[in-house]
Amino acid sequence: xxxxxxxxxxxxxxxxxxxxxxxxxxxxxxxxxxxxxxxxxxxxxxxxxxxxxxxxxxxxxxxxxxxxxxxxxxxxxxxxxxxxxxxxxxxxxxxxxxxx
Amino acid sequence: xxxxxxxxxxxxxxxxxxxxxxxxxxxxxxxxxxxxxxxxxxxxxxxxxxxxxxxxxxxxxxxxxxxxxxxxxxxxxxxxxxxxxxxxxxxxxxxxxxxxxxxxxxxxxxxxxxxxxxxxxxxxxxxxxxxxxxxxxxxxxxxxxxxxxxxxxxxxxxxxxxxxxxxxxxxxxxxxxxxxxxxxxxxxxxxxxxxxxxxxxxxxxxxxxxxxxxxxxxxxxxxxxxxxxxxxxxxxxxxxxxxxxxxxxxxxxxxxxxxxxxxxxxxxxxxxxxxxxxxxxxxxxxxxxxxxxxxxxxxxxxxxxxxxxxxxxxxxxxxxxxxxxxxxxxxxxxxxxxxxxxxxxxxxxxxxxxxxxxxxxxxxxxxxxxxxxxxxxxxxxxxxxxxxxxxxxxxxxxxxxxxxxxxxxxxxxxxxxxxxxxxxxxxxxxxxxxxxxxxxxxxxxxxxxxxxxxxxxxxxxxxxxxxxxxxxxxxxxxxxx
Amino acid sequence: xxxxxxxxxxxxxxxxxxxxxxxxxxxxxxxxxxxxxxxxxxxxxxxxxxxxxxxxxxxxxxxxxxxxxxxxxxxxxxxxxxxxxxxxxxxxxxxxxxxxxxxxxxxxxxxxxxxxxx
Numbered sequence: 186x187x188x189x190x191x192x193x194x195x196x197x198x199x200x201x202x203x204x205x206x207x208x209x210x211x212x213x214x215x216x217x218x219x220x221x222x223x224x225x226x227x228x229x230x231x232x233x234x235x236x237x238x239x240x241x242x243x244x245x246x247x248x249x250x251x252x253x254x255x256x257x258x259x260x261x262x263x264x265x266x267x268x269x270x271x272x273x274x275x276x277x278x279x280x281x282x283x284x285x
Numbered sequence: 286x287x288x289x290x291x292x293x294x295x296x297x298x299x300x301x302x303x304x305x306x307x308x309x310x311x312x313x314x315x316x317x318x319x320x321x322x323x324x325x326x327x328x329x330x331x332x333x334x335x336x337x338x339x340x341x342x343x344x345x346x347x348x349x350x351x352x353x354x355x356x357x358x359x360x361x362x363x364x365x366x367x368x369x370x371x372x373x374x375x376x377x378x379x380x381x382x383x384x385x386x387x388x389x390x391x392x393x394x395x396x397x398x399x400x401x402x403x404x405x406x407x408x409x410x411x412x413x414x415x416x417x418x419x420x421x422x423x424x425x426x427x428x429x430x431x432x433x434x435x436x437x438x439x440x441x442x443x444x445x446x447x448x449x450x451x452x453x454x455x456x457x458x459x460x461x462x463x464x465x466x467x468x469x470x471x472x473x474x475x476x477x478x479x480x481x482x483x484x485x486x487x488x489x490x491x492x493x494x495x496x497x498x499x500x501x502x503x504x505x506x507x508x509x510x511x512x513x514x515x516x517x518x519x520x521x522x523x524x525x526x527x528x529x530x531x532x533x534x535x536x537x538x539x540x541x542x543x544x545x546x547x548x549x550x551x552x553x554x555x556x557x558x559x560x561x562x563x564x565x566x567x568x569x570x571x572x573x574x575x576x577x578x579x580x581x582x583x584x585x586x587x588x589x590x591x592x593x594x595x596x597x598x599x600x601x602x603x604x605x606x607x608x609x610x611x612x613x614x615x616x617x618x619x620x621x622x623x624x625x626x627x628x629x630x631x632x633x634x635x636x637x638x639x640x641x642x643x644x645x646x647x648x649x650x651x652x653x654x655x656x657x658x659x660x661x662x663x664x665x666x667x668x669x670x671x672x673x674x675x676x677x678x679x680x681x682x683x684x685x686x687x688x689x690x691x692x693x694x695x696x697x698x699x700x701x702x703x704x705x706x707x708x709x710x711x712x713x714x715x716x717x718x719x720x721x722x723x724x725x726x727x728x729x730x731x732x733x734x735x736x737x738x739x740x741x742x743x744x745x746x747x748x749x750x751x752x753x754x755x756x757x758x759x760x761x762x763x764x765x766x
Numbered sequence: 767x768x769x770x771x772x773x774x775x776x777x778x779x780x781x782x783x784x785x786x787x788x789x790x791x792x793x794x795x796x797x798x799x800x801x802x803x804x805x806x807x808x809x810x811x812x813x814x815x816x817x818x819x820x821x822x823x824x825x826x827x828x829x830x831x832x833x834x835x836x837x838x839x840x841x842x843x844x845x846x847x848x849x850x851x852x853x854x855x856x857x858x859x860x861x862x863x864x865x866x867x868x869x870x871x872x873x874x875x876x877x878x879x880x881x882x883x884x
Contacts, residue, residue, distance in 0.1 A: 255835060257453070
């Protein structure tokens with residue numbers, strides 16, 4: 186059997202990859218993908234705990250997280266379009282209108 | 286099935302108003318007046334406020350297996366949110382028209398964000414809290430980028446979205462770990478678990494608590510995670526900035542007070558020291574950087590970081606002493622900050638914001654009422670008696686002294702003295718310099734007058750006669766038991 | 767021998783060996799002919815026209831975003847449908863409220879003209 190801690194380590198690793206991606210990648214779309222990766226790592230944690238604890242709460246939560254993540258992704262993409270119209274670039278380092 | 290829907294009343298009222306505004310907007314042709322939408326929004330908010338008062342009189346109850354608790358605490362915050370939304374809409378009516386933003390969506394999004402905030406303050410379950418938080422955040426991301434013809438607005442929205450979504454990831458991971466450790470997301474059950482087993486906690490429970498803490502620190506803009514605040518506040522449309530710095534911050538502190546300060550208080554020992562450092566760093570850095578700014582809008586952004594630092598003092602102090610000052614300070618802060626941003630909103634000419642110190646020069650003679658109100662808001666923010674800011678700070682520092690955190694109180698007082706420099710600079714510019722912008726739009730904007738007047742009354746009232754509000758704050762926090 | 771993943775490992779090993787072996791055999795003994803058509807993306811298909819990395823209309827993007835949002839409602843409809851008898855009239859009303867709110871969004875999208883192609 187795969188023990189709980191294997192899942193937890195896996196999701197921690199995926200979450201960290203997401204965090205690092207947000208911090209070092211220089212394309213907004215990739216940054217957005219990294220954020221989605223973080224949320225999905227959390228989903229994995231919820232599912233693993235849900236199974237381990239024998240309660241369905243965790244699985245229900247994952248539905249909500251998925252819906253929220255979709256809404257967030259759509260808003261993020263819309264904002265990216267609106268930024269691109271002004272700057273013609275997706276590199277966050279080039280956003281200099283406001284002192285970063 | 287036993288379902289009690291009464292506690293949902295204020296949130297549903299605001300939600301229905303938002304849906305009505307969204308739909309009504311679609312049936313107004315381009316070019317026709319959309320004033321009726323602001324009217325609908327304000328009426329809806331007024332009804333919601335009336336329902337809050339009605340519920341305050343009755344018995345406070347939970348809904349959905351107590352995952353949603355509309356107790357006095359939640360009602361207190363619901364009133365702050367409704368007030369902030371109403372004042373924001375009032376001061377934005379003319380601004381939105383001048384800058385060519387879409388009116389219907391603007392009001393509807395403010396209302397949607399308010400729904401999320403009420404849910405956040407009433408959430409007695411980490412999942413309900415998360416949903417409220419996202420309802421609020423997603424609406425505010427869009428509001429930040431509403432001024433689409435302005436590159437700064439889009440850029441601010443981008444930064445706010447990235448930081449907000451990033452923080453959401455941390456918060457959610459914290460919730461997941463706490464769920465795994467305690468077997469529930471319901472705060473009552475988590476609290477019971479913590480009290481049952483006072484020491485044998487899995488490592489990931491502590492980790493989850495810290496991740497939650499990081500998420501909250503991001504949301505309120507506390508110091509290591511504050512860097513997005515000035516940019517976002519500067520780029521966002523001015524009324525939205527006011528709404529963010531009051532309502533969003535109050536919502537984050539409401540959830541912080543209920544979840545971390547109260548329900549998870551057995552975990553306190555681990556994070557009192559980090560919080561102590563964060564509080565001191567937040568107020569000091571906020572005030573120091575505010576001094577160097579040239580734009581009043583950006584100065585207010587740093588000042589709102591500093592105020593987040595003052596608000597962290599009651600949280601460090603703990604449940605016993607911290608409840609009353611935290612709530613009262615938030616109320617006082619709401620009035621004075623909303624007022625300052627309403628004045629700033631009126632300083633628009635065409636579609637250009639005039640928010641530098643030089644634009645305010647000579648305002649005291651051109652727009653006496655506006656300048657007087659701004660001067661009082663600045664004095665209140667700096668903490669001069671007899672205004673709301675003074676009373677709020679007095680109780681915050683008093684709680685620190687009484688609970689034995691004398692060092693926090695001293696640093697807080699020194700910071701308040703430091704902040705006088707940049708708040709007085711606004712007054713000096715308004716009364717002792719000449720030139721600057723005319724504040725033209727103010728003449729045609731009667732609604733801004735109303736918003737400023739309401740905020741001014743609140744600021745003075747809370748400064749002179751704080752007894753009722755103090756009693757109210759104490760009872761609100763007491764209802765968490 | 768008792769580890770549950772051992773068969774999986776063996777399967778991976780066997781699969782890799784077979785794949786490598788087949789590729790090696792094919793490259794050693796297979797007949798070779800080279801011409802330009804061999805390098806096309808679809809060897810026996812239509813000859814490609816133009817560049818694959820052209821800009822295309824933002825409308826595709828909009829439709830994709832709307833699809834993402836409205837598609838996810840099913841996440842909630844599906845568990846509800848399975849427990850429909852259990853939840854009874856109350857569940858029906860709740861789902862009705864959910865769908866009404868969703869419909870407001872749909873009407874908004876429709877009236878704003880986001881569904882019209884031209």
